Amino acid sequence: MSVQIIRPGLLATIQDLGRYGFQQYGVVVGGAMDSLSLRLANILVGNEEGEAAIEITMMGTSLQFKEDALISITGGNLSPVIDENPVPSWRPIFVRKDAILSFTGCKLGCRAYVAVAGGFSIPEVMNSKSTYMRGEIGGFKGRALREGDLIPLAEENSFSRKVKEAYQRKLKQSSFAAADWHVPFERYVNRSVVRVLKGAEFEKFSDSSQKQFFEQEFHITPQSDRMGYRLSGASLQLKEPFELLSEAVANGTIQVPGDGNPIVLLADRQTTGGYPRIGQIAAADLPVIAQMKPGDRIRFQEIPLYKAEQLYIEREQEIAQIRTALLLKKWSFE
Amino acid sequence: MKKEREEIHIKPLGESAVTVQFGTEINSFINKKVKALATKLQNDSFSGFIECTPAFSSVTVFFDPFVVKQAYGEKEKTSFQIVRAILERMLKTFVEEKESTPQIVEIPVCYGGDFGPDLDFVAEHNGLSADEVIRLHASAQYPVYMIGFAPGFPYLGGLSEKINAPRRPSPRTSIPAGSVGIAGSQTGVYPISTPGGWQLIGRTPMALFRPDRDQPSVLSAGDIVKFAPITKEEYEQYRERLQ
Numbered sequence: 418m419s420v421q422i423i424r425p426g427l428l429a430t431i432q433d434l435g436r437y438g439f440q441q442y443g444v445v446v447g448g449a450m451d452s453l454s455l456r457l458a459n460i461l462v463g464n465e466e467g468e469a470a471i472e473i474t475m476m477g478t479s480l481q482f483k484e485d486a487l488i489s490i491t492g493g494n495l496s497p498v499i500d501e502n503p504v505p506s507w508r509p510i511f512v513r514k515d516a517i518l519s520f521t522g523c524k525l526g527c528r529a530y531v532a533v534a535g536g537f538s539i540p541e542v543m544n545s546k547s548t549y550m551r552g553e554i555g556g557f558k559g560r561a562l563r564e565g566d567l568i569p570l571a572e573e574n575s576f577s578r579k580v581k582e583a584y585q586r587k588l589k590q591s592s593f594a595a596a597d598w599h600v601p602f603e604r605y606v607n608r609s610v611v612r613v614l615k616g617a618e619f620e621k622f623s624d625s626s627q628k629q630f631f632e633q634e635f636h637i638t639p640q641s642d643r644m645g646y647r648l649s650g651a652s653l654q655l656k657e658p659f660e661l662l663s664e665a666v667a668n669g670t671i672q673v674p675g676d677g678n679p680i681v682l683l684a685d686r687q688t689t690g691g692y693p694r695i696g697q698i699a700a701a702d703l704p705v706i707a708q709m710k711p712g713d714r715i716r717f718q719e720i721p722l723y724k725a726e727q728l729y730i731e732r733e734q735e736i737a738q739i740r741t742a743l744l745l746k747k748w749s750f751e
Numbered sequence: 752m753k754k755e756r757e758e759i760h761i762k763p764l765g766e767s768a769v770t771v772q773f774g775t776e777i778n779s780f781i782n783k784k785v786k787a788l789a790t791k792l793q794n795d796s797f798s799g800f801i802e803c804t805p806a807f808s809s810v811t812v813f814f815d816p817f818v819v820k821q822a823y824g825e826k827e828k829t830s831f832q833i834v835r836a837i838l839e840r841m842l843k844t845f846v847e848e849k850e851s852t853p854q855i856v857e858i859p860v861c862y863g864g865d866f867g868p869d870l871d872f873v874a875e876h877n878g879l880s881a882d883e884v885i886r887l888h889a890s891a892q893y894p895v896y897m898i899g900f901a902p903g904f905p906y907l908g909g910l911s912e913k914i915n916a917p918r919r920p921s922p923r924t925s926i927p928a929g930s931v932g933i934a935g936s937q938t939g940v941y942p943i944s945t946p947g948g949w950q951l952i953g954r955t956p957m958a959l960f961r962p963d964r965d966q967p968s969v970l971s972a973g974d975i976v977k978f979a980p981i982t983k984e985e986y987e988q989y990r991e992r993l994q
Binding site: 457725 | 771924
């Protein structure tokens, strides 16, 4: 049981929800950029929601299933096709042995997730299967996936097997069959406004920079990756210069180095930083920015702490509801 | 004279983390409190606790707001308020760790040249020669205050005031593993290749990050670091021995 990489495309890596408990040693958390899509991809195939999946970036990735498999595709719409037929996202899909899944172009968002029932059978490094490329650890041999890589799959659980077998009996000719229902989550992929809390050093920025931060649009520059996005736009200046003692940063921390261009720290961010922090993206909107790509415009909308918490809790409740609904679902087939 | 009692600030870092700030300066008195709270949290945490990141003068506590709210069932309070109250209770009762003999780690460094492209800047900025910067950097003992920023990256105290230098206005997009740098009154070593804004004065052949070990960082808070100047030939020999 395995998946073979036919073409890696721009960037494809194995990711889970990240590596926790080692930030005290400076070890980066990492994990899926869009953790919401990763969780849903896993839930849709009956996995634990933190199981590893393949994170596909932008386009060009092609993979082949070496056995019949139950899979799902979530996240951005990167125009997935199976043996040249378009395949829908956000639902369970049964694929026949030898089917080839390809991502042919970026339509909406920039990262898609492919989960396979059972998950990937690869060793954990510091309790996680996520690939941390700069540190060359985790994932498949500590690196991005390459042509020819054969990633072994683990045994699926009984729920997933039952669903898979039901499809196996129904499917006649074509190389895949998709469920006739989906979970309605595409909506966040196409947003350009991100909700933000004031950062710890917000008040240290000049009055005009404080205003510009929430009123003006910023561009995501090409110097953006899984570690962070460098933005351009208004140059944000401090009231007066000061050196900050390095302190912990978090996913979505927006820091401003001396050149005035903000940097949004993302999945592969450092554990601590020493630049003043003007903002902190609400956790519920991290998937929104994770789906943005260089060239996109972004706007920051201020929200208070209690609101960010409310969004966080509503998101968790929504995911819990989907998890329950899937278990109770009457599985029907096209 | 160092202030014996600085006010403790507890502030949110987003909706899922809080930072406990013991002060705003680097000193071993504050750093001991940092270690004590981090140890306490690791041994005796609370529902929803994920992990904590100790720094120079602060400890940041990461938690899951959903779990915290469910576990403590105080509807009208935010998880930040609940966690803050838990931390305040801990701070009233905690005990600082006893002094132990620190581990001394010698780190070989090849200074200047391609390995230390900012050595001349640091020298000029302080009105010194490059050799004087090397002599000053390699003659001090540096306590490790924290590990952070990147896997195994040590933040060190004890840098001579004569060789301080500001961070670069814009960080470099890639810095080679082993680079030794200065930022403000701090010095440190980059264990892996990463973007960074420090002024680079040299490079070590030593691997400070070992992902296959239980403790993945060679250094830990409380150790003492010494830098020993080596030549480019010695650097290459050391690298060869590693492979």
